[in-house]
Amino acid sequence: xxxxxxxxxxxxxxxxxxxxxxxxxxxxxxxxxxxxxxxxxxxxxxxxxxxxxxxxxxxxxxxxxxxxxxxxxxxxxxxxxxxxxxxxxxxxxxxxxxxxxxxxxxxxxxxxxxxxxxxxxxxxxxxxxxxxxxxxxxxxxxxxxxxxxxxxxxxxxxxxxxxxxxxxxxxxxxxxxxxxxxxxxxxxxxxxxxxxxxxxxxxxxxxxxxxxxxxxxxxxxxxxxxxxxxxxxxxxxxxxxxxxxxxxxxxxxxxxxxxxxxxxxxxxxxxxxxxxxxxxxxxxxxxxxxxxxxxxxxxxxxxxxxxxxxxxxxxxxxxxxx
Ligand code: HEC
Ligand code: HEC
Numbered sequence: 001x002x003x004x005x006x007x008x009x010x011x012x013x014x015x016x017x018x019x020x021x022x023x024x025x026x027x028x029x030x031x032x033x034x035x036x037x038x039x040x041x042x043x044x045x046x047x048x049x050x051x052x053x054x055x056x057x058x059x060x061x062x063x064x065x066x067x068x069x070x071x072x073x074x075x076x077x078x079x080x081x082x083x084x085x086x087x088x089x090x091x092x093x094x095x096x097x098x099x100x101x102x103x104x105x106x107x108x109x110x111x112x113x114x115x116x117x118x119x120x121x122x123x124x125x126x127x128x129x130x131x132x133x134x135x136x137x138x139x140x141x142x143x144x145x146x147x148x149x150x151x152x153x154x155x156x157x158x159x160x161x162x163x164x165x166x167x168x169x170x171x172x173x174x175x176x177x178x179x180x181x182x183x184x185x186x187x188x189x190x191x192x193x194x195x196x197x198x199x200x201x202x203x204x205x206x207x208x209x210x211x212x213x214x215x216x217x218x219x220x221x222x223x224x225x226x227x228x229x230x231x232x233x234x235x236x237x238x239x240x241x242x243x244x245x246x247x248x249x250x251x252x253x254x255x256x257x258x259x260x261x262x263x264x265x266x267x268x269x270x271x272x273x274x275x276x277x278x279x280x281x282x283x284x285x286x287x288x289x290x291x292x293x294x295x296x297x298x299x300x301x302x303x304x305x306x307x308x309x310x311x312x313x314x315x316x317x318x319x320x321x322x
Pocket of ligand 1: 097107132
């Protein structure tokens with residue numbers, strides 16, 4: 001994975017503008033108001049990333065695969081327990097853990113630093129190395145401000161009492177597909193400016209981990225090193241098998257001929273419940289569309305712009321193999 005580097009002078013400008021506007025504010029207790037404002041902004045950003053971009057809610061809740069794209073079962077947000085197993089191509093079974101603030105079965109006793117370490121280094125509070133299905137390799141490149149807003153938000157999830165079983169792998173965790181070396185600190189990570197579409201889109205695609213599902217599965221795990229976005233990872237759902245699409249810019253086998261509009265229309269219909277609240281028969285998908293559809297048009301356009309820059313890889317994929 002390439003390190004995402006970009007300059008973000010915008011942040012400084014925003015802070016400067018904010019500072020000057022607050023200087024002009026002569027109303028009573030302007031400071032307290034500003035604090036509430038910025039806290040609300042952090043929470044909004046955290047909620048948006050947790051629910052619609054970074055997939056935390058997707059993997060850490062129960063999902064209902066009797067409906068299209070397996071929407072989250074309401075009331076289970078963050079409670080964990082979903083089993084990722086052989087049917088999804090894993091060497092054993094790994095459960096999404098309970099990340100609600102329940103003190104006994106969740107992460108209620110964890111400090112911000114404990115959560116940050118799990119998210120970006122893959123080390124649980126008890127020292128356990130997490131299976132890299134938890135995308136800490138990706139989050140290792142997320143800007144600190146985004147990481148902190150996610151942490152602030154998950155601490156406000158409704159506590160759920162749910163003791164999640166320990167994972168059972170057929171190999172030692174050290175042999176689980178080794179990701180690239182992790183940076184020891186995330187302090188230097190920068191969030192690209194939102195108007196730098198390609199860079200910001202790459203930043204979001206990394207956070208949403210589109211790459212893992214959209215790479216061919218090999219015995220060493222999904223091939224994100226040489227065939228990222230080429231598709232070909234097959235998942236077994238209750239009613240059907242589904243294989244991830246080639247989303248490189250290859251015209252014949254990928255999405256090279258897709259317009260921006262067509263790309264947005266892959267997501268937009270699932271913003272409303274009626275878009276996914278039906279039985280898809282044997283054409284279901286694992287792509288968490290009911291969640292990803294909540295991304296803003298601007299963010300989806302950025303991801304599209306980024307995917308256009310991915311070198312074409314020819315790989316013909318059958319979406320619903322027998
Ligand atoms: C692709 C699925 C997936 C996504 C997306 C995901 N996680 Fe995880 N996460 C897991 C799994 C699976 C584990 C447990 C791994 C294991 O048992 O080795 C885990 C473990 C954790 C842990 C450690 C909990 C403990 O008790 O040790 C934390 C904290 C966590 N995830 C937070 C998050 C946050 C916050 C996000 C979103 C930014 C997120 N996860 C996104 C699958 C995911
Ligand atoms: C959990 C696995 C998973 C994740 C995460 C995921 N996808 Fe998918 N995606 C799939 C599968 C499987 C398909 C094929 C079935 C379908 O169309 O839903 C697919 C299909 C697609 C298609 C349709 C392509 C075509 O030829 O019809 C696009 C576009 C796409 N994904 C883009 C993305 C983007 C962008 C992201 C990240 C924001 C992403 N996906 C995240 C599994 C995933």
